[in-house]
Amino acid sequence: MTFPLFLQHLANAISLGSLYALIAIGYTMVYGILRLINFAHGDIFMMGAYVAFYGILLISLPWWLAFAVAVLLTSFIGILIDRGAYRPLRSAPRISALISAIGVSFFLQNFAIVVFSGRPKAFFRPPLFTRVFVIKGVNILSVTFFIPVIAFISLAALSYIIYRTKPGLAMRAVSHDMETARIMGVDVDRTIALTFALGSGLAAIGGIMWGLRYPQIQPLMGVIPGLKAFVAAILGGIGSVPGAMIGGFVLGLAEIMLVAFAPALAGYRDAFAFLILIVVLLLRPTGILGRRLEEKV
Amino acid sequence: METMSSYADSTRAMRLKRLFTIASLIALGLSLVWANHRLDPYMVRILNLCAINIILATSLNLIFGFAGQFSLGHAGFMAVGAYACALLTMTPAQKEATFIISPLIRPLATIQLPFLPAILIGGILAAIFGFIIGAPTLRLRGDYLAIASLGFAEIIRVVGNNAIPITNGALGLKGIPEYTNLYWSWGAAAITIFIIKRLVDSSYGRAMMAVRENEIAAEVMGVSLFYHKVLAFVIGSFFAGVGGALLANLVTTIDPKTFIFILTFNILIIVVIGGLASITGSCLAAIGYTILLEALRPLEAPMTIGPVHIPGVPGLRMVIFSLVLLAVILFYRQGLMGKREFGWGWLVRRMVRKT
Numbered sequence: 001m002t003f004p005l006f007l008q009h010l011a012n013a014i015s016l017g018s019l020y021a022l023i024a025i026g027y028t029m030v031y032g033i034l035r036l037i038n039f040a041h042g043d044i045f046m047m048g049a050y051v052a053f054y055g056i057l058l059i060s061l062p063w064w065l066a067f068a069v070a071v072l073l074t075s076f077i078g079i080l081i082d083r084g085a086y087r088p089l090r091s092a093p094r095i096s097a098l099i100s101a102i103g104v105s106f107f108l109q110n111f112a113i114v115v116f117s118g119r120p121k122a123f124f125r126p127p128l129f130t131r132v133f134v135i136k137g138v139n140i141l142s143v144t145f146f147i148p149v150i151a152f153i154s155l156a157a158l159s160y161i162i163y164r165t166k167p168g169l170a171m172r173a174v175s176h177d178m179e180t181a182r183i184m185g186v187d188v189d190r191t192i193a194l195t196f197a198l199g200s201g202l203a204a205i206g207g208i209m210w211g212l213r214y215p216q217i218q219p220l221m222g223v224i225p226g227l228k229a230f231v232a233a234i235l236g237g238i239g240s241v242p243g244a245m246i247g248g249f250v251l252g253l254a255e256i257m258l259v260a261f262a263p264a265l266a267g268y269r270d271a272f273a274f275l276i277l278i279v280v281l282l283l284r285p286t287g288i289l290g291r292r293l294e295e296k297v
Numbered sequence: 298m299e300t301m302s303s304y305a306d307s308t309r310a311m312r313l314k315r316l317f318t319i320a321s322l323i324a325l326g327l328s329l330v331w332a333n334h335r336l337d338p339y340m341v342r343i344l345n346l347c348a349i350n351i352i353l354a355t356s357l358n359l360i361f362g363f364a365g366q367f368s369l370g371h372a373g374f375m376a377v378g379a380y381a382c383a384l385l386t387m388t389p390a391q392k393e394a395t396f397i398i399s400p401l402i403r404p405l406a407t408i409q410l411p412f413l414p415a416i417l418i419g420g421i422l423a424a425i426f427g428f429i430i431g432a433p434t435l436r437l438r439g440d441y442l443a444i445a446s447l448g449f450a451e452i453i454r455v456v457g458n459n460a461i462p463i464t465n466g467a468l469g470l471k472g473i474p475e476y477t478n479l480y481w482s483w484g485a486a487a488i489t490i491f492i493i494k495r496l497v498d499s500s501y502g503r504a505m506m507a508v509r510e511n512e513i514a515a516e517v518m519g520v521s522l523f524y525h526k527v528l529a530f531v532i533g534s535f536f537a538g539v540g541g542a543l544l545a546n547l548v549t550t551i552d553p554k555t556f557i558f559i560l561t562f563n564i565l566i567i568v569v570i571g572g573l574a575s576i577t578g579s580c581l582a583a584i585g586y587t588i589l590l591e592a593l594r595p596l597e598a599p600m601t602i603g604p605v606h607i608p609g610v611p612g613l614r615m616v617i618f619s620l621v622l623l624a625v626i627l628f629y630r631q632g633l634m635g636k637r638e639f640g641w642g643w644l645v646r647r648m649v650r651k652t
Contacts, residue, residue, distance in 0.1 A: 035439070035440075037440055037443055037444060085623060085627070088627055089626070089627070092630065093365075094440070095361070095365060095367055095573070096626055096630060098367050098440060098443060099565070099569055099622070099626050100623060100626050100627065102369070102562070102565065102622075103619050103620075103622040103623040103626060104619075104623065106562055106615065106619040106622075107616065107619035107620060107623065109615075110612040110613075110615040110616045110619060111616055113611060113612035113615075114610055114611075114612045114613055114616055118611060118612065223558070224451070227444070227447065227448060227451065230444055231444070231448070234441070234444070267455070267458065267459035268455055268456075268459055269455075270451060270452075270455050271451065271452040271455040271456065273448070274445070274448030274449065274451060274452050275452070277444070277445060277448055278430075278433055278434075278445060278448075281433045281434055281437065281441055281445065282433040285437050285441075
């Protein structure tokens with residue numbers, strides 16, 4: 001493999017990894033607080049892309065405004081899902097909340113098929129993202145560079161919120177011990193709503209960038225990236241926000257390098273992430289940065 | 298004297314119950330003979346699907362309702378059973394005609410087995426995969442099984458698309474002999490119900506339910522968490538494989554797209570509507586859901602009512618059913634039957650008291 005070609009693969013790996021990282025954070029935050037696998041998260045990612053798509057197509061917003069509105073609206077969808085489908089089940093057996101999550105996920109997918117139609121749609125790409133850089137004879141689209149930059153800014157903003165602000169402190173407290181946090185005067189329901197809003201907003205950013213990169217969107221686009229991002233969250237250590245970022249990048253890198261160095265196995269690309277999952281669960285179930293989740297009696 | 302008469306009553310009650318069971322099995326058999334001769338092929342097919350869904354739903358209910366583990370891999374285990382059984386029952390000539398990209402690997406190309414051993418091998422293979430998935434994930438606390446089993450179902454689909462010398466890739470298998478009929482499917486359903494009912498009523502079943510209710514309490518009482526979770530999962534996977542095998546020899550054509558997540562979702566919704574931890578509920582819901590799914594098919598087809606032409610809306614049924622699932626889990630969590638089962642107790646009690 002030539003060096004420029006390797007560079008191209010590396011750029012692809014980093015941009016794919018940042019997308020996984022953005023989605024993985026939503027999973028890990030919700031899991032850290034509620035011990036719930038939010039199966040609908042991949043579909044929230046899909047909704048973000050569709051909202052942006054229709055913002056440009058129907059209301060003909062300028063693309064940057066459409067993207068911003070889509071992120072806000074998707075955060076709101078996240079809050080609504082928590083309110084409608086998860087909050088009534090807080091005290092129910094855990095399996096009920098999981099079933100509810102599957103129900104929401106399946107509802108969003110089929111809602112999208114019915115309302116947006118099942119056919120893939122071409123995603124609008126502003127000219128800024130389609131410039132081509134030629135580095136040593138290898139063409140790289142500018143969007144490949146923008147994705148890690150935007151992801152990095154979003155992740156920095158999220159880290160600031162979680163580690164430097166009061167609502168972030170409340171999130172960490174609820175994730176550590178919900179009951180004690182409640183006794184200490186933390187509004188648990190609002191904090192959980194904020195968690196869903198932040199996670200869904202990041203998923204929407206991911207969805208829009210996914211649309212920019214592979215310029216088409218379809219109702220089931222969230223399923224496989226969502227599953228892989230969950231694997232990334234486990235790989236990084238479920239419940240740990242920095243872990244989810246690292247896990248996302250590692251998974252993106254591993255996947256692209258598999259395709260780059262073993263093209264014969266490229267068809268098995270989607271299976272590779274789950275192989276990693278099984279290996280991680282066997283060897284180091286707490287992931288790279290995870291702490292043991294203590295069992296509460 | 299008192300105890301003597303109540304003892305006589307109870308043996309009499311047991312004899313009566315057995316009589317009722319045998320009578321209803323005979324009635325079921327007779328109605329199958331009737332259905333086989335009198336109903337049109339479409340109806341027979343729906344009845345076959347009802348029985349297959351009963352097998353799938355009771356097996357998922359074992360994992361889900363009784364052992365409390367969240368498995369989303371049923372479609373994957375069905376695929377394993379379906380491919381295994383299909384490859385074992387197809388004629389060598391049919392295999393040669395189907396595998397046009399690259400020929401089927403050696404020993405499989407010439408083997409042809411009768412239906413029963415092929416079904417069992419399909420089930421056993423699915424159970425082995427169940428163990429491979431369950432062993433690493435069920436050792437841990439938490440819901441890793443959900444994601445690992447969902448991932449497994451995806452892997453199976455990816456392998457189905459890529460391992461062309463075994464699965465024929467995206468083209469799938471065609472011309473699978475149509476062995477599945479009402480006797481096979483309902484027979485298998487009856488055996489599945491019998492085995493799973495006996496299992497959940499045994500000490501193993503009690504242990505599984507203890508694990509479901511409270512893992513720590515169960516462990517303190519000396520129940521091995523890992524052993525019972527894996528046992529439920531492997532047995533559930535076995536029957537999922539059997540269901541897949543019956544399905545393959547019913548529809549006669551399978552490809553990786555047959556086993557998408559929607560299949561798992563359908564079974565999940567049956568189990569939830571019927572009531573977690575009720576086999577009776579699973580059976581009733583399986584029959585009701587299968588029929589309803591067919592009955593609502595026109596919703597997705599183009600319709601012309603008078604002058605108004607409505608184009609078909611694919612996906613509409615699944616929107617409705619996902620809302621139904623959410624409504625049941627949010628507002629009516631016990632489902633149709635809760636944890637109750639159907640038995641002859643009420644009838645027998647009345648008869649014994651009367652005489």
